[in-house]
Each structure stands twice: as structure tokens, then as C-alpha cells.
Amino acid sequence: MTSRSRVPFFTAIALLIVAGTALAIWRHVELGIPWLTGEQRPVWMVEARIDFNASDEPVLASLNIPEQSPGFRILSEQAASPGYGFSVVEKDGSRRAEWSKRNVTGPQTLYFKTQFIPDPNANRDRPRRAPKPVSVFWEEPQATAVREILMQAEERSSTPESMTRELIRLMQPDTQAQNTTLLVSGTNHLDLLVRMLNHAGIPARTADGLKLEDARRRQGLTPFLQIYNGDEWLTFDPKSGEQGLPEDTLLWRQGAASLLDVVGGDDSSVSFSILRQTIPALQLAAIQSEENGFGFLSLYQLPVEEQSMFRMLLLLPLGALMVAFMRIVIGIRTSGTFMPVLIAVAFVQTNLLPGLIAFTSVVSIGLLMRGYLSSLNLLLVSRISALIILVIFITAGLSIVGYQMGFNTGMTVTFFPMVIIAWTIERMSILWEEEGAHEVFVQGAGSLFVAVCAFLVMDAPLSRHLTFNFPELHFVVLGLILLMGQYTGYKLSELRRFTPMKAYD
Amino acid sequence: MDWISPRALNRMGMLNMNRRNVDYISRYNERTSYPLVDNKLKTKLVVAEYGVRTPKLLQVVRQQHEISHFREMAEDLTGFAIKPAKGSGGKGITVLTGRDGDEFIKASGDRVPAAYLERHLSNILAGLYSLAGTPDVAIVENLVESIPGLAKYSHQGVPDIRIIIFQGYPVMAMLRLATTASDGKANLHQGAVGVGLDIGTGKSLNSVQFNRPITLHPDTGLALENIDIADWEEMLTMASRCYEATGLGYMGVDLVVDINEGPLLLELNARPGLAIQMANGRGLLPRLRAIEALKRHHFTPEQRARFAMETFSSQR
Numbered sequence: 001m002t003s004r005s006r007v008p009f010f011t012a013i014a015l016l017i018v019a020g021t022a023l024a025i026w027r028h029v030e031l032g033i034p035w036l037t038g039e040q041r042p043v044w045m046v047e048a049r050i051d052f053n054a055s056d057e058p059v060l061a062s063l064n065i066p067e068q069s070p071g072f073r074i075l076s077e078q079a080a081s082p083g084y085g086f087s088v089v090e091k092d093g094s095r096r097a098e099w100s101k102r103n104v105t106g107p108q109t110l111y112f113k114t115q116f117i118p119d120p121n122a123n124r125d126r127p128r129r130a131p132k133p134v135s136v137f138w139e140e141p142q143a144t145a146v147r148e149i150l151m152q153a154e155e156r157s158s159t160p161e162s163m164t165r166e167l168i169r170l171m172q173p174d175t176q177a178q179n180t181t182l183l184v185s186g187t188n189h190l191d192l193l194v195r196m197l198n199h200a201g202i203p204a205r206t207a208d209g210l211k212l213e214d215a216r217r218r219q220g221l222t223p224f225l226q227i228y229n230g231d232e233w234l235t236f237d238p239k240s241g242e243q244g245l246p247e248d249t250l251l252w253r254q255g256a257a258s259l260l261d262v263v264g265g266d267d268s269s270v271s272f273s274i275l276r277q278t279i280p281a282l283q284l285a286a287i288q289s290e291e292n293g294f295g296f297l298s299l300y301q302l303p304v305e306e307q308s309m310f311r312m313l314l315l316l317p318l319g320a321l322m323v324a325f326m327r328i329v330i331g332i333r334t335s336g337t338f339m340p341v342l343i344a345v346a347f348v349q350t351n352l353l354p355g356l357i358a359f360t361s362v363v364s365i366g367l368l369m370r371g372y373l374s375s376l377n378l379l380l381v382s383r384i385s386a387l388i389i390l391v392i393f394i395t396a397g398l399s400i401v402g403y404q405m406g407f408n409t410g411m412t413v414t415f416f417p418m419v420i421i422a423w424t425i426e427r428m429s430i431l432w433e434e435e436g437a438h439e440v441f442v443q444g445a446g447s448l449f450v451a452v453c454a455f456l457v458m459d460a461p462l463s464r465h466l467t468f469n470f471p472e473l474h475f476v477v478l479g480l481i482l483l484m485g486q487y488t489g490y491k492l493s494e495l496r497r498f499t500p501m502k503a504y505d
Numbered sequence: 506m507d508w509i510s511p512r513a514l515n516r517m518g519m520l521n522m523n524r525r526n527v528d529y530i531s532r533y534n535e536r537t538s539y540p541l542v543d544n545k546l547k548t549k550l551v552v553a554e555y556g557v558r559t560p561k562l563l564q565v566v567r568q569q570h571e572i573s574h575f576r577e578m579a580e581d582l583t584g585f586a587i588k589p590a591k592g593s594g595g596k597g598i599t600v601l602t603g604r605d606g607d608e609f610i611k612a613s614g615d616r617v618p619a620a621y622l623e624r625h626l627s628n629i630l631a632g633l634y635s636l637a638g639t640p641d642v643a644i645v646e647n648l649v650e651s652i653p654g655l656a657k658y659s660h661q662g663v664p665d666i667r668i669i670i671f672q673g674y675p676v677m678a679m680l681r682l683a684t685t686a687s688d689g690k691a692n693l694h695q696g697a698v699g700v701g702l703d704i705g706t707g708k709s710l711n712s713v714q715f716n717r718p719i720t721l722h723p724d725t726g727l728a729l730e731n732i733d734i735a736d737w738e739e740m741l742t743m744a745s746r747c748y749e750a751t752g753l754g755y756m757g758v759d760l761v762v763d764i765n766e767g768p769l770l771l772e773l774n775a776r777p778g779l780a781i782q783m784a785n786g787r788g789l790l791p792r793l794r795a796i797e798a799l800k801r802h803h804f805t806p807e808q809r810a811r812f813a814m815e816t817f818s819s820q821r
Contacts, residue, residue: 328523379569380631430633434596435695488524490511498519499509500716504786505517 009486013479020475027470034281037465041117041284043075044212045275046250048112050260052268054104059084059264061099061110064253070235072250075115075284084110094257108265115277116250117284131203131228136195150200160202160229161243167196168225168241190223190238203228207235208253209245214276221252221259221272282469299468307468312345314467317477319344319454326450328484331493334450335427335443342420343447344454352455356448358398359421363444365394366425367432374429387422518788520779525755529793533672533754534775541751542773546590546644548751552770555750557743559770560586560763561647572626575645576619579609584648587625589634591641593774595690597634599625600662602648612661613688649771650764658732659683660724665691665771666702666740666760667781669789672802673748675741675813676792678702679784680709680732685724691759693780698722700729701785705818707737711786738810740768745806745813747773757781792817 027033032041050061065088066074079086084099097112138146149170157163171193190206197204208221224245225238233254235245245251252272253259262268299310319341326332326340334340347355369390373383395418432440457463466473490498514521520529541547549559563585564578579585583604589597599622600612608616626643628634635641650656651663658664662683669677679699686696693699698719701710709732712719721728734740744758747770757777763769782788795816803809 331522380628380633486527488521488527490514490519490521491523494521495508495511495514497716498514498783499507500713500718500783501514501517501519501786502509503718504711505513 006486009482013482016475016479016482020472020479023472023475024470027472031285032281033285033469035466037282037461039281040278041281043277043279043284044072044116044118044250045277046114046116046210046212046252047273047275048114048252048270049273050099050108050110050112050262050268050270052108052262052265054106054108054265056103056105057264058102059100059104059108059262061263061265061268062261063097063110063112063270064257064259065095065097065112065114066250066252066254067095069116069251069254070245071118071247072116073119075117076113077115078113080111080113081109092257094253094255096257104264130230133198133201133203136199138199146196146199150196154200160227161234163200163202164197164204164225164227164234164236165241165243167193167200168236168238190225193225193238197225197227205233205255207251207255208259209235209249210252210272210274211246212248212250212274212276214274217271217273219272219274222249224251226254282465285469299471311464311468312348314471314474315348315458315464316341316345317474317481318457318463318467321477321481322454322457323450324481324484326453328487329491331491332446332450333443334447335424335431336420336447339420339424340447340450340454342417343451344458346417347451347455348458352452352459355455356452358395359448361398362391362394362421363425363428366391366421367429369394370425370429374433384422384426387425388418391418391422391425514788518790518792518794519782520789520793522779524790525776525779529671529755530776534756535752538752539775542753542756542775543593544590545588545592545772546642548770548773549644552747552750552773555746557746557750557770558766558768559646560649560761562644563647564645566626566630566643566645569627569630572623572630575623575626578645579604579619579622584650586646586648587622587629588644588646589629589641590644591632591635591639592629593634595692595695597625597629598690600648614661649761649769652735652762652764654735655680655732655762658722658725658727658729659691660685660722662687662691662697663761666734666762667777668741668744668758668760669777669781670744670748670753670756670758671793671796672754673745673806674796674803674809675704675744676796676817677781677785677789678704678707678741679781680734682722682729684714684722686714693778693784698729699780699784700732701781702732702734703819704741705814707734707740708732710819711784713780713783716780716783735762736768738814741810741813742806743768743770745809749806787819 028035048063048065050063052061065077077088079097079099081099084101086097086099089096089098099110149167153163153166153170157166171189194204194206204225204227207224207226209224210219210221213219223238225236226233227236228234234243235251236243260268260270299307302310320338322344323334323338323340327334327337343355343359346359349355350358366387370387373386376383378386428440428444431443541551546562546565549562552559563582564575566572566575584602586601587599592598601609601622602612603610605616608618609622610616629641629643632638632640649663651659655664658680659682664680664682667679667681668675679701681691681693682698682700683691684696684698688695691697693713696715698712698714700712702708703710709729712729714723720730740760740762744760747756747758748754751773753773753775755775755777757774759771759774760768761771779789803812
């Protein structure tokens with residue numbers, strides 16, 4: 001009977017614990033919420049700077065800005081440009097930052113800042129509709145040369161990727177045959193490659209990459225070749241033929257659109273400065289969760305005031321766990337079951353030592369006054385009501401004395417729950433009358449000891465962090481508490497209590 | 506610091522607090538039966554129907570204004586006890602053995618004015634001693650006068666006999682003797698002496714005070730070895746009857762033997778303590794398991810008492 005009836009119970013507990021842990025791990029992986037408090041994540045801050053000379057005309061400057069960059073996620077965007085109208089517009093499938101102003105003269109500088117987070121899995125470029133190769137027209141004698149080279153490359157390749165590599169290799173200066181020399185002369189090497197690949201039926205385009213190095217200024221963009229292999233866009237180095245994007249390279253521009261257009265100005269140029277920043281991983285997760293869709297599962301969405309309330313509230317289960325452990329497994333006697341948790345909560349707000357001093361002094365002064373009250377023959381309810389008022393007076397008095405003496409911690413005594421303290425004093429006083437000072441001392445010390453333990457657990461930065469950022473871990477706490485509720489073994493204190501039984505063993 | 510290993514405790518079958526709560530109290534005690542035992546007034550009424558006698562009820566004080574009548578009622582009383590109906594562990598019980606003019610004499614010999622008792626009654630009504638702090642009623646009972654054979658062992662207070670009843674079977678018993686340390690109360694944790702009683706015969710086994718074995722009563726100096734409870738089987742049967750009355754599977758029954766009225770039920774306890782094992786020098790678990798293993802339970806309290814005397818006797 002015993003074993004059968006407990007199977008569903010233990011299954012439920014196991015489920016709770018597994019669900020709590022799994023949910024926490026999932027959120028750690030998916031949202032990047034860190035396990036530890038101090039964790040930092042690198043963020044690249046890229047600043048594009050546009051310089052041009054305005055020629056006393058309405059100006060429209062338009063810069064291509066990244067929408068999706070493989071291997072990176074955009075955290076924030078910001079434009080700085082005094083006196084200019086600014087907007088981000090979508091044009092032909094690419095995003096552009098546009099600045100506009102009616103009357104401008106002289107040299108102008110515009111800034112556009114973006115923060116990127118490295119994320120190896122982000123934004124692999126898979127277009128929804130497969131791009132088609134652009135038809136290219138060649139004039140003789142280039143047409144023959146192109147045909148010749150493509151044939152050579154095609155013979156030695158099997159896939160679009162190998163074809164591209166082969167073509168790049170054939171176009172290298174040292175392997176250049178007569179045909180290529182004819183083609184290369186006077187034309188842009190990269191554009192030529194793009195046109196040839198398109199001619200061979202492989203969609204190809206150029207892209208501009210930015211090499212990310214900390215504290216670099218006035219950086220230019222490096223051109224890259226991209227081909228579409230039927231599934232996603234692949235990046236090649238047009239010089240070496242190396243496939244794939246170097247890890248520290250951010251693709252700023254992909255596709256055909258121009259990088260920078262300036263209407264109403266000349267001598268325009270764009271340059272980049274790069275800065276490596278670190279921000280707390282937690283902050284990052286909080287920012288991302290807003291956009292992520294999983295955001296509703298976290299507490300970051302709440303107003304800050306409620307957040308801070310939940311920070312406190314979510315610590316309580318840990319205190320309860322501590323009390324359950326101390327009472328069930330260790331067997332420490334406390335006055336009032338959850339009195340220690342309430343004291344511990346007060347300690348969290350006052351800090352340990354001032355809290356301890358304040359608590360013991362309030363309770364002992366209260367006990368003295370209660371002695372007088374008991375000689376007044378009052379009814380119980382009015383006696384406790386009177387005690388509540390006295391407790392408030394005592395705390396106020398202590399706060400004032402503390403403040404005059406220069407401890408402003410005295411003020412925080414008010415965080416103690418007054419009614420609870422009044423009841424504690426009443427119970428302890430009756431305990432004193434009925435069972436003697438010894439029992440008062442045992443229970444009082446037990447309560448304080450458990451309260452201090454609960455405080456130490458609740459005040460640890462790690463538990464503050466975990467309880468708030470992984471509320472699902474409370475399932476685990478719940479499971480542990482339920483498990484303890486089924487503990488039928490000996491308490492530690494019972495091993496001592498039953499010691500005289502040795503004589504009968 | 507002296508410790509006993511959990512293995513040794515297991516070997517002796519010592520029941521511990523957690524197992525008592527999980528495996529016995531919460532499994533065998535219906536929550537709905539609790540008010541019956543947690544309220545002494547209800548207990549009195551319910552067990553009376555099953556032929557279990559209790560000390561005579563003199564007065565019930567339910568309202569604050571009734572306290573003023575208390576003095577009139579107490580005029581012609583000499584010995585009585587004031588108890589909170591919902592009190593536990595003997596809290597709030599005041600025993601008065603006599604009076605001297607306007608003052609009452611407590612069991613301890615202290616003299617208290619009537620106003621003291623009135624305040625005490627008022628505290629009881631406000632729920633100071635009740636389990637959850639809920640408002641309570643005070644009952645005034647006839648004072649039990651213990652038979653001299655037992656009374657001589659106890660200092661001031663009336664000795665009582667605690668019997669653990671499991672599913673209607675008496676499984677373990679002890680005699681509780683008040684001491685100076687316990688202030689006339691029969692609570693072991695307050696310093697009363699516990700004398701283990703052999704279920705088979707009603708003869709004393711071991712004695713403990715503050716969980717430590719003793720052989721002599723600390724106040725009276727009498728040897729505790731040869732105590733023999735008279736009418737033992739009748740007492741076991743009476744305790745066993747409380748099972749039918751309350752339906753509680755695991756409880757402690759406190760009996761006293763009055764000089765005039767014989768065995769009386771003092772109170773029932775749905776959460777009896779574990780110190781009885783120390784007084785008996787053996788664990789409860791083997792006996793509880795023996796009852797649990799019974800294929801068919803005996804129907805009448807007499808049969809169950811008989812069975813327990815045969816099975817759990819330490820004479821065998």
C-alpha cells in the first residue's frame with residue numbers, strides 16, 4: 001500500500017523538478033539569460049560616418065544599412081546628424097538610412113551608429129524566393145573569351161560553389177591565360193566575376209564587408225562575392241577564392257543597391273569606426289526578450305516598480321525551503337512556523353547585523369513592557385493591540401536614537417512586520433510564564449538561527465539572480481518542499497533526543 | 506554531545522516525528538474527527554455515548570459576561586479544574602484544590618484571588634490557549650481525586666495514564682507523574698516523570714524524566730519499579746472504546762483513576778508524543794506494524810484489549 005500510493009506522487013515531483021530545470025535551461029539557451037550575475041557579452045558598436053560637401057541645394061543623403069547580417073544580430077540603431085530630417089526606408093528589398101535638409105552649404109558630417117551582437121546562428125541568408133541569374137550581354141571579342149573561360153571552369157567543377165572557386169582561380173594574375181588578360185584589362189575584377197557567373201546561370205552579387213577590430217577608425221569596406229547555390233547565399237573572397245565569411249567580418253551591404261547616394265552634394269565618402277563594448281548578458285537578454293516572442297514568459301515586461309516587488313516576493317520560497325529543511329530534517333524548534341521567514345525578509349531590507357540588533361532589542365524591550373501589561377488585567381485582544389502600538393513606539397524610538405547616534409540603519413527597523421512582532425512578544429511572554437525562560441531561549445534562538453540561515457540563502461547574489469531571472473526554478477523548490485513533506489526519517493535532533501535508548505538496544 | 510545512530514533507532518523500531526506525522530497521523534486520522542478531540546467539551550459528550558466516563562462537568566463559560574457568574578458558582582466548590590476546551594498539551598489548565606476565604610488554593614499551593622481566575626477565564630475565551638488562537642470556551646470540571654495507591658507517587662498533580670490507541674488496539678502505555686519541575690502538570694517535556702507500563706499486566710517497566718532514565722521519583726523519593734495499575738484490562742478496554750467514539754486511527758488516550766468514580770477519561774490527543782517510547786524502552790513501530798498486518802480486526806473493544814495484552818506483553 002505504501003509503495004503503490006506514492007508512485008504518482010514521486011512521478012509528479014520528478015516532473016516538477018525536470019520541468020523547472022528544463023525550462024530554465026531552455027530559456028538560458030534561447031534567450032541567453034546568463035546563469036551567473038556578472039556575465040558580460042561582447043557587442044560591436046559600428047559607426048558609419050558620411051562626409052560630403054554640400055553645394056547650397058536641398059540635400060538627400062541615403063546610406064545602405066544592414067538588415068540582416070550573417071553571424072550577427074542588430075541590437076540597436078541610432079542616427080546623429082544635427083538639423084537633418086532622418087528616417088529609415090525600405091527600398092527594393094534593402095534598408096536605407098535617409099537624411100534630408102533643405103539648405104546646406106559647406107562640409108557636412110552625418111553619423112549612423114549600430115550595435116551588433118555576434119551570434120553564429122543568426123541570419124543565414126536564405127531568400128524566400130530563389131533569385132534568378134541576370135542575363136548579361138557580351139560584345140565580341142569578350143563573348144568568346146568568356147565562353148572559353150566558363151567552359152574551362154565548368155569542366156573542372158560540379159557544383160555552383162566549385163564552379164565559383166574554379167573561376168576565381170582562373171582569373172588570378174598568375175594563371176591568367178590570353179583570354180583572361182583580354183577580359184581583365186580595364187574592367188573591375190569583381191564586377192566581371194559577377195557578370196560571368198550570372199552568364200553561367202549562377203545568381204551572383206557583390207557584398208561589402210567590414211572587418212571588426214576594436215578601436216578602429218576610418219575603416220573602409222572590403223568587397224566580397226556572393227553566389228546563390230539554390231538554397232542560400234554563400235560568400236567568397238574574390239581574391240583568394242576562399243569560401244565563407246571570415247569570423248570577424250560583418251556584411252554591411254548585400255545585394256545590388258549602392259552603398260551611398262548623395263543628392264545635392266559632392267565629394268562624398270563613407271567611413272567606419274568600430275568599438276568593442278561589453279554589456280551585461282542579463283541586460284542583453286532583457287532587451288532581446290522584448291523582440292523575441294518568448295518575452296511574455298519573463299518578468300522583464302512588468303513595470304519596474306512591480307519588478308522590484310517580485311524580486312522580493314520570489315525570494316520567499318527559498319526562505320520557506322530553508323525553514324522546511326531546518327524543521328523537518330534538522331529539527332530546530334522555532335516560535336511560530338514561518339516567523340523566521342518574515343524575520344529574514346526584514347533582514348534582507350535592513351542587512352544582517354543592524355537587523356539582528358534591532359530585532360532583539362525591539363523584542364526584549366517589548367517583553368519588558370508586556371510584563372507591565374499583564375499586570376493590568378487586560379483582555380487578550382486589547383493587550384495585543386496595545387502591544388502593537390508599543391512596538392511601533394519602540395521602533396520609532398530606536399530609529400530616532402539610532403539616527404542621532406549616526407546610524408541611519410535605525411530607520412530601516414520599520415521594515416519589520418509590526419503585528420507579527422507584537423504576536424511574537426505575546427507568545428514568548430506566555431511561553432516564559434508557562435514553560436520558563438529556557439524554552440523561550442530555545443525557541444527564540446531557534447527562530448533567529450533559522451532566520452539568519454534563510455537570510456543568508458535569500459541574500460546571496462546568485463539566489464537573487466536565479467529566482468528573478470529563472471522563476472521556473474521555483475518548480476524545483478516546490479518539488480523539494482513536497483519531497484521533504486514525505487520525509488519519514490529521523491530528524492538530526494531526534495538522534496540526540498533518543499540517545500538514552502542506547503541503554504535498551 | 507552524545508548521539509545514537511539512525512540504524513540503532515531503526516533496529517528498535519523507534520517511531521519518529523516525521524514518520525508519525527506522515528505514515529500514521531495523516532493516514533489514519535480523519536481531519537473531520539479532529540474537532541472532536543481538540544475540543545474537550547465535545548469529547549466529553551461524544552465518549553459518554555460509548556460508555557466512557559469523564560470528570561463531572563460543573564460549568565461551561567462561553568461568553569465574557571458569564572464570567573461574573575463564575576464567582577457565585579464557585580461559592581460552594583472546593584476542588585475544581587478550569588480548562589480551555591480547545592487547549593492542547595495541558596496549556597491553560599488551572600487546578601484548584603481548595604479555598605481559604607476569598608482566595609483559592611492552586612494545586613501548587615499558591616493562593617490566588619478570584620480576580621486571577623476571572624482573568625484566566627477571560628484569556629481562555631479570547632483564545633490564548635486554543636490551537637489556532639480562535640475564540641474558545643472554558644469548562645469547569647470536578648476535581649479528580651486520584652486513588653492513594655497512585656497519588657503517593659505523584660508530586661501535587663494527579664497521575665494520569667497515557668495509552669496509545671492504534672486502530673482501536675492499545676499498543677503502548679505509560680503512567681505520568683507530576684513533579685516540582687513540571688509544576689503539578691503531567692507533561693513529560695515540562696519535567697513530569699514517565700513510567701512505561703507493560704500492556705500485558707499494567708506493571709511498570711522503566712521510568713524517565715527529561716528523557717533520562719531514573720529509578721526514583723525526584724520529589725517523593727519512591728521507587729518506581731513496582732507500580733501496578735489495578736483493573737488494567739478495564740482501562741485498556743475503556744481506552745479502546747474511544748476508537749469507536751471518535752474514529753481516530755492513531756491517538757493518545759489520557760485516563761485517571763478517581764477514588765470515587767474509578768477510571769475516567771481526561772482527554773484525547775490526536776497527535777500523541779513520542780516520549781512514551783523512551784519510558785517503555787522500546788519503539789512503537791513493531792507494534793504498529795503488527796496491527797497493520799492483521800488480516801481481520803477484532804470487533805469489540807474487549808477483544809482488542811485482550812489481543813493487545815496477549816500480543817504486546819513484555820512478560821513473554
